[in-house]
């Protein structure tokens with residue numbers, strides 16, 4: 001299949017140009033101000049898959065459209081379901097970007113833009129590899145089905161409905177997703193486990209309007225003080241989450257898995273230095289990799305209320321809000337724990353406050369079979385392109401569809417991350433190394449051949 005690889009090599013500039021075009025569309029799924037751009041993004045993906053030679057449909061949902069595409073002419077060959085997402089996280093804070101988030105810039109061997117690695121750049125490696133097989137050979141060694149959605153960054157709730165309604169159409173042997181990371185520069189990885197998630201928002205209201213803190217302060221509940229106190233109760237001093245029952249169904253790491261994690265190269269002080277902090281933090285009794293890959297968390301993502309403009313202001317604010325997410329591990333149930341968290345907050349609430357709680361989304365954790373023939377095919381494909389055998393890791397991020405593929409379609413997902421955790425995903429100055437973009441594309445091209453050989 002050297003002809004396919006040669007074609008990819010000869011067309012690297014065109015591939016990057018096409019990615020840049022997609023990156024210019026600000027597909028922020030969380031913010032309705034970008035609704036028209038979401039449609040533009042969906043149309044771009046639709047047209048690219050059509051031009052690559054697949055039959056394509058755009059499926060409307062109550063939220064953002066899903067693109068489905070297929071090429072099913074490989075007889076007696078396995079069928080692979082490739083998933084990616086064209087939506088991105090909000091680019092804020094905008095003033096911390098070196099170049100604007102939706103004006104892709106190439107510098108220092110990387111492409112810089114929101115979505116460069118999460119997930120437009122990574123997703124595009126599969127679009128390009130399939131397009132090149134079809135261009136060079138007129139066929140693929142496997143059957144492929146693409147599902148590219150626009151709601152991953154807001155919980156993929158509408159995607160599950162699509163999966164439920166289209167089980168036969170989506171039938172496959174294995175799913176492939178590139179939306180995770182390599183373990184470190186020079187160390188490619190296959191991710192065999194992801195954490196799940198629950199997301200919610202809590203608002204406390206005290207007085208019916210902001211009050212003068214001299215005339216009223218000390219005699220009326222301050223909801224910002226109260227929210228801070230409440231949030232402070234979520235963890236004990238050992239980093240354990242205090243919500244009753246939170247750890248009841250956690251599957252503990254085996255000694256073997258702990259040993260596997262410990263055998264990976266990891267320089268904790270270097271890792272912390274890169275993050276600009278000088279001490280690790282987390283649940284007592286666990287290493288940093290165990291904490292971030294296989295232990296649950298409870299994080300406040302944003303907390304606001306009262307005055308946050310320049311200079312002082314003296315008020316008892318009327319309201320305070322916190323956005324909370326918990327990362328979950330097998331076998332924690334997102335819906336049950338959302339209720340447990342809500343009850344914990346109610347039970348610890350001070351009097352004089354109105355309590356509002358909104359559950360936003362939830363998805364369970366997932367762990368894949370390490371010994372499947374698909375894993376072996378993926379390892380070989382990565383080794384051929386990256387020149388190194390990948391390590392097997394778990395990751396702390398969440399990709400809701402991975403659990404749904406298992407539950408609804410009954411298949412495992414190969415999580416083949418081409419990016420790095422240091423690519424600033426969800427943060428200003430997101431980027432993707434261009435060499436990783438091309439290596440990922442070649443690994444994808446090899447993968448179709450390896451999966452057919454099995």
Ligand code: BES
Nearest residue numbers: 118152153154155179180181395397398
């Ligand atoms: N690409 C990430 C998930 C990820 C990050 C996996 C790092 C492995 C390593 C994905 O696009 C993402 O950010 N997902 C969200 C999902 C959530 C909003 C439901 C996440 O994890 O926050």
